[in-house]
Amino acid sequence: MAGAREVVVVSQSTHVLPLEFKRSYPVVVRGDGVWVEDASGKRYLDAMSGGSMAATLGHGRRDIIAAARAQAERLAYVHNERLTNPQQEQLAHELAGLAPKGFTRVRFVTGGAEANEMAIQIARRYHVDRGQPKRWQVISPAQAYHGPTMATLALTGRPGLKRPFEPYMPDHLHIPPSTWRFDPTGDEALHALDRVLEAAGPDAISAYFCEPVSAAALPAYSPPKRFWQGLAERRERHGFLICFDEIVTGVGRTGNWFAAESLPIVPDIIATAKGLGAGYAAIGAVLCQQHVYDAIASGSRKFTLGHTWDGAPLSCAVGLKVIDVLRKEGLVERVRERGPRLRDQLADALQGVPMVHEVRGRGFLLGVEYVDPRDRKSFLPPELRTAGRVDDVAFENGLITYSTMPTRDGFAGDQTLFAPPFTSTDAELAEMVDRFAASVRQVAKELETKLEARPV
Numbered sequence: 001m002a003g004a005r006e007v008v009v010v011s012q013s014t015h016v017l018p019l020e021f022k023r024s025y026p027v028v029v030r031g032d033g034v035w036v037e038d039a040s041g042k043r044y045l046d047a048m049s050g051g052s053m054a055a056t057l058g059h060g061r062r063d064i065i066a067a068a069r070a071q072a073e074r075l076a077y078v079h080n081e082r083l084t085n086p087q088q089e090q091l092a093h094e095l096a097g098l099a100p101k102g103f104t105r106v107r108f109v110t111g112g113a114e115a116n117e118m119a120i121q122i123a124r125r126y127h128v129d130r131g132q133p134k135r136w137q138v139i140s141p142a143q144a145y146h147g148p149t150m151a152t153l154a155l156t157g158r159p160g161l162k163r164p165f166e167p168y169m170p171d172h173l174h175i176p177p178s179t180w181r182f183d184p185t186g187d188e189a190l191h192a193l194d195r196v197l198e199a200a201g202p203d204a205i206s207a208y209f210c211e212p213v214s215a216a217a218l219p220a221y222s223p224p225k226r227f228w229q230g231l232a233e234r235r236e237r238h239g240f241l242i243c244f245d246e247i248v249t250g251v252g253r254t255g256n257w258f259a260a261e262s263l264p265i266v267p268d269i270i271a272t273a274k275g276l277g278a279g280y281a282a283i284g285a286v287l288c289q290q291h292v293y294d295a296i297a298s299g300s301r302k303f304t305l306g307h308t309w310d311g312a313p314l315s316c317a318v319g320l321k322v323i324d325v326l327r328k329e330g331l332v333e334r335v336r337e338r339g340p341r342l343r344d345q346l347a348d349a350l351q352g353v354p355m356v357h358e359v360r361g362r363g364f365l366l367g368v369e370y371v372d373p374r375d376r377k378s379f380l381p382p383e384l385r386t387a388g389r390v391d392d393v394a395f396e397n398g399l400i401t402y403s404t405m406p407t408r409d410g411f412a413g414d415q416t417l418f419a420p421p422f423t424s425t426d427a428e429l430a431e432m433v434d435r436f437a438a439s440v441r442q443v444a445k446e447l448e449t450k451l452e453a454r455p456v
């Protein structure tokens with residue numbers, strides 16, 4: 001069997017349908033804290049919390065494993081359609097207490113895309129139950145990622161991601177992101193929002209859907225204050241709901257329990273997932289404001305769509321232990337206090353690298369944006385795979401990072417995400433920064449040679 005003894009698996013040697021057919025996958029066999037180890041004994045520093053930003057507390061936590069085991073021995077699973085369980089009830093109570101004011105109801109799911117999709121369904125249910133059945137379309141910033149299901153893919157405006165699945169997707173509406181490149185003040189995005197509201201007719205819009213602070217799509221980016229204020233005004237005027245995708249940012253990542261706390265706007269619905277299970281259970285949650293609940297409670301009085309594992313005792317017990325650890329170890333506060341210095345360390349280490357345009361950071365969600373060093377603003381030629389090369393070199397240097405190159409979509413170019421576990425020590429963070437900066441510098445040097453032969 002491939003992977004049982006091999007150190008690296010390639011597509012020709014496995015029954016697994018791989019994500020990328022040209023890639024070689026190191027076989028990882030154990031993890032401890034911020035380190036994972038492959039079958040050859042090579043160790044990698046995990047600057048990406050398990051690769052997907054889920055493992056916020058690091059690997060191999062005996063306390064979480066013990067809580068999961070105790071719950072599995074008591075009662076691992078019952079379905080929530082006719083039964084409930086103390087862990088689901090308690091976790092909903094905890095999340096309502098940790099979320100911004102007004103979030104009183106929680107529905108559990110299994111992951112991020114499910115949480116986002118359920119948020120769309122709850123928004124739709126809200127409007128139908130209030131007697132506004134024409135409201136179904138969603139507006140969202142184009143440069144985003146909300147999941148791989150048909151409904152969540154439809155929420156991004158990135159042709160490169162959606163093709164060839166477009167025939168399955170409803171026609172939602174998108175506006176360009178208000179980044180330094182397109183719209184540094186946020187005014188253009190507001191004009192674009194007004195244009196789509198007018199074209200669709202405001203009575204057709206169910207929700208504005210976005211990441212409050214972006215993850216992989218635009219690492220650590222958040223629109224300017226002006227945009228959020230304008231969005232709140234338009235919600236007031238047009239009656240749509242605001243849904244935040246906090247799949248990554250929820251449960252501590254940006255130095256708040258929810259990123260919504262740090263913005264001048266309160267959403268109506270929040271979807272969260274990764275950090276709730278911290279890589280120890282597949283769990284997500286949708287939180288809604290009391291007024292959203294009230295509309296359904298005095299309307300259809302039911303919301304029965306759900307999945308097999310929603311609110312299961314085992315996954316909820318893990319969620320409860322994760323929150324307990326975050327509280328007892330003061331980890332959300334640590335991320336809030338340590339994050340700005342980590343951003344500065346990263347920026348200092350990359351000082352003078354001409355392809356580095358910006359180092360952004362919100363807590364332990366950081367991002368590096370690269371540009372063409374010849375004019376310091378254009379996207380890098382995509383065929384050079386510069387950010388992909390950063391990951392490859394970092395990997396060789398025993399560091400796990402996550403880079404993207406969504407240049408074909410037109411809104412962002414090469415960029416790297418840097419999102420370590422909250423439990424990383426100062427020494428481990430310093431080592432991650434050193435290995436990362438060495439990798440970027442090596443790639444920047446290679447790039448110089450490659451660009452010499454090309455016209456600007």
Ligand SMILES: Cc1ncc(COP(=O)(O)O)c(C=O)c1O
Pocket residue numbers: 052111112113114116145146147148211215216245247248273
């Ligand atoms: C911002 C954001 N939303 C949604 C998702 C989808 O979550 P999942 O992969 O758990 O379905 C992701 C996954 O990376 C994400 O980063």
